[in-house]
Amino acid sequence: MEYLLCTNGLTKQYGRHKAVDSVNIHIRQGDIYGLIGRNGAGKTTILKIISGLASPTAGDFTLFGKTGKNVSPYMSRIGTLIEAPGVYPNMSARENLKLKCLAMGVRKKGCIDDLLRIVGLENTGRKKIRNFSLGMKQRLGIALALVGDPDIVILDEPINGLDPQGIAEIRETLSKLNKEKNITFIISSHILEELSKIATNYGIIHDGVLLQEMTREELLAKCSERIELKTDDTGRACTVLESMGIKRYKVVDASTIQIFERLNDSGDITMSLAENGVKTMGITVKNEALEDYYLNLTGGAEYV
Numbered sequence: 001m002e003y004l005l006c007t008n009g010l011t012k013q014y015g016r017h018k019a020v021d022s023v024n025i026h027i028r029q030g031d032i033y034g035l036i037g038r039n040g041a042g043k044t045t046i047l048k049i050i051s052g053l054a055s056p057t058a059g060d061f062t063l064f065g066k067t068g069k070n071v072s073p074y075m076s077r078i079g080t081l082i083e084a085p086g087v088y089p090n091m092s093a094r095e096n097l098k099l100k101c102l103a104m105g106v107r108k109k110g111c112i113d114d115l116l117r118i119v120g121l122e123n124t125g126r127k128k129i130r131n132f133s134l135g136m137k138q139r140l141g142i143a144l145a146l147v148g149d150p151d152i153v154i155l156d157e158p159i160n161g162l163d164p165q166g167i168a169e170i171r172e173t174l175s176k177l178n179k180e181k182n183i184t185f186i187i188s189s190h191i192l193e194e195l196s197k198i199a200t201n202y203g204i205i206h207d208g209v210l211l212q213e214m215t216r217e218e219l220l221a222k223c224s225e226r227i228e229l230k231t232d233d234t235g236r237a238c239t240v241l242e243s244m245g246i247k248r249y250k251v252v253d254a255s256t257i258q259i260f261e262r263l264n265d266s267g268d269i270t271m272s273l274a275e276n277g278v279k280t281m282g283i284t285v286k287n288e289a290l291e292d293y294y295l296n297l298t299g300g301a302e303y304v
């Protein structure tokens with residue numbers, strides 16, 4: 001089986017609006033798949049469909065080799081954290097996990113201790129969830145999704161609202177689970193950068209449409225290089241660039257232009273600018289930030 005999970009023209013229509021429009025995502029065993037898109041792009045809807053919480057209006061998906069609009073017998077192999085985790089605020093982490101184990105018929109000895117340790121909540125004792133930080137709550141949500149040893153874990157915006165320390169902790173937990181237990185993850189986020197240190201694959205979704213699917217290596221290659229030009233006259237500098245046949249550039253602010261082609265020609269560019277009386281205050285080759293790449297892809301920023 002090539003893919004653990006793939007969607008086939010998956011579509012969800014609400015009235016006349018297609019929240020998810022013919023989406024084909026492909027996820028292999030062991031992937032950490034980042035589903036990236038702005039709020040309202042359709043991420044949660046896709047995750048709900050593949051978790052069995054919603055059904056598509058068209059298309060279907062293939063899970064563990066079985067195709068359908070809902071492949072129920074296999075759903076127990078998926079753990080989910082979609083929207084706020086269903087926790088009891090007046091109970092401890094251990095008590096919450098105990099309830100979930102009971103509900104799922106999981107009786108494995110020591111499994112609650114294991115789960116608490118995996119997500120770093122082993123020392124929270126009797127502390128009630130309502131006194132947990134957001135990061136601790138998210139980690140408990142992940143532990144709850146792990147009850148029953150799922151093969152795939154789906155996490156909807158697990159790092160939304162966390163501070164950098166909280167993000168780093170979640171990242172570490174997920175990497176560990178991926179490596180040690182070979183769990184395949186599907187994680188959504190509206191910030192590409194947040195997943196860039198952990199995801200092995202990406203699907204970029206915008207207005208319900210999957211714009212691009214790529215591996216981490218492909219993304220890094222795409223975000224590779226650009227020339228960053230600092231000048232005192234961006235208007236005239238643009239005219240010079242045009243006269244050199246350079247079209248792919250962007251004026252970022254009053255003194256900065258980013259050039260996305262002829263990356264080895266920074267000497268020629270400086271010379272042409274000088275010949276036309278435009279002063280170069282700095283010229284460097286830089287990597288495009290992931291976020292810029294994402295904004296360009298989804299039409300958030302425009303080439304001039």
Ligand SMILES: Nc1ncnc2c1ncn2[C@@H]1O[C@H](COP(=O)(O)OP(=O)(O)OP(=O)(O)O)[C@@H](O)[C@H]1O
Nearest residue numbers: 014018019037038039040041042043044045046190
């Ligand atoms: N039950 C519903 N009825 C009508 N429209 C809906 C419903 N659920 C979602 N939508 C619409 O579908 C689109 C996609 O929503 P979805 O929640 O999947 O986006 P998202 O990418 O997960 O964003 P967010 O991070 O804000 O949840 C949005 O325009 C939303 O308003």
